Amino acid sequence: MKRGLLLLFLLSLNLFAKFEVITLGNSGGVKAGTTTSYILRDIGSKEYLALDAGSVVNGLEEALKKGNFKDIKVPEDSNYTKLGYIFRESIKGYFLSHAHMDHIAGLVLSSTEDTKKNIYGLPSVIDILEKNIFNWKVWPNFGDSGEGFKLGVYSYKKLEIGKEFKIEGTELYGQVFPLSHSNYESSMLLIRSGEEYFAFFGDTGPDKVEKSQLLNNIWKELGPKLKAGKLKGIIIEVSFPNSTEDKNLFGHLTAKWLMEEMKVLSEYSGGTEKLKNLNIIINHIKPNFLKNVDNEKTVKKEIEALNIYKIKFLYPKQRESMIF
Template sequence: MKRTFFTVLFGIIISVSAFAKTSFEIVALGVNGGVIDGNITSYLIRSTDENSYLALDAGTLLPGIEKAAAKGAFKNIAVPADSPLTLEGYVFKNAVKGYFISHGHLDHVSGLVISSTDDSKKNIYALQSVVDVLTNNYFNWKTWPNFSTSGEGFKLGQYTYKVLDPGKETAIEGTSLFGAALPLSHSNYESSMILVRKNKDYFAFFGDTGPDTVEKSTHLDTVWKTLGPKVKSKNLKGIIIEVSYQNGIADKDLFGHLTPEWLLKELQNLEKYSGGKGSLKGLNVIISHVKPTLNKNTDIRSSILGQLKNGNTLGVNFIMLDQGDSMEF
């Protein structure tokens, strides 16, 4: 009897421990969708068993790293005693191993461009359309020196473009992570999401996207079909996705973005592919890219989060991180 009791108890402890184990850490370097420079879209992701990060977009880098360091996000990083670098400098130059760039709009690449003069050699992972924008419009010796290994003029060779074939998984060099990108429609401009994998666990990061109905696209539907089985198996640890505006914005004024109402409608589609009603309960969804308002007495972030929670019949766990926050999933 005793042996049976302790065997069951041991099994419960092991099950709880396995359930509680986290796979990824997310660090928010920039959370806004423009207007206020120094806090625009960028996140870091790492496997919790290593100290190597992939940057998810790069609207803001060093200001966000400084904020995150002040909040204790990099306690896992030990700067070598003989290094001349600050913690922030060491994270930027050594711990960030590469960049995934979802699309070429300025609020997703400005941190990368500005800080490139002091960066180390790294890969930039992106769809071909995004590489074309970086090559032709940024690192071209007109907007900025060519820090890449291809393109116009003298090539400084700091960044190597790794073109992602849609749906094909690629190893993220310097980490144990893998990533697969799929296209999104952002006001008829190609954006993308990346599904990051570590072993059997996944985390999805979305660049800017409008709803399929408005965009006259099936890109989000394809993404939901891809994520559905991961939700069903409980291997999708979380999602970062944009909600730029609060409800009430006319579809014609979305310009390739989401509102709470539209995100909730899209997540109903994900629910359909994840096993049906109730299958999204507890799914972690980080809301990003909120566009700040310059109107007084208006807390746009609280308003959007409130609208999401009020319409949340799916049981989703909506999260809104502030700049510098970190969280494990």
């Protein structure tokens, strides 16, 4: 009887769950195969959207070792391993927040084994892929436009700021908003399933340092959704410890600057009390090679020390699945 009640309790925890997020890579650089990439799905679907692609196949391999994807069965007539099947068939498209190498390397390297999919991004992102990556100089042209013979594996979808679009092959919809990344355009994707939302941020600096209103515009968009209990979670970067001078941030956040931005979010969501309901995955902490210096531990301590709003900060490792 007790075991049955426990099972019912555990199942009830997911009654209001809407999204699954699996971390394929969460590092801010240096080590190949661990840089920023997540996959997200509506909890009732088996089709994923990739959110950046610094690490794709390597991350999927680690996630399989962890025991994820138990509900995905490889058809008996398939010639592919489970890893190959998930990579080729379960990921239905890629959203690229910007075209820096640590956010696209996994996509580029695995493109030779991929199936036809959409790549969603701002025009600035697609332009870089066309001209500087898939151009038959750096890599064959796996796109449907650009230089030379077009292999056509990827269809480029240039997104309009703020205009909702369907993410083909999934139950998801998206809206893109620009971010400032040290005079370079990055972006945030607001993902909707039904009436629930999840926000994925590419690299971004704080508005005060970037001399921008782009984060402010996003908080204005997200605030009412948080107030209404419809914002299930956020993935956002904190790259450096607080000791990093603003001039050396190069379009990134610290714990201090993240909390400054959370204060702005609270102004649009009805007060700081609403922040207690917010789940935030911290991404993109930059590793280093200094003795007795661990940036990851430092950033975590600084975030928790400044967390006067009682936000639920999360630090999933590569291969971990989280339900929101």
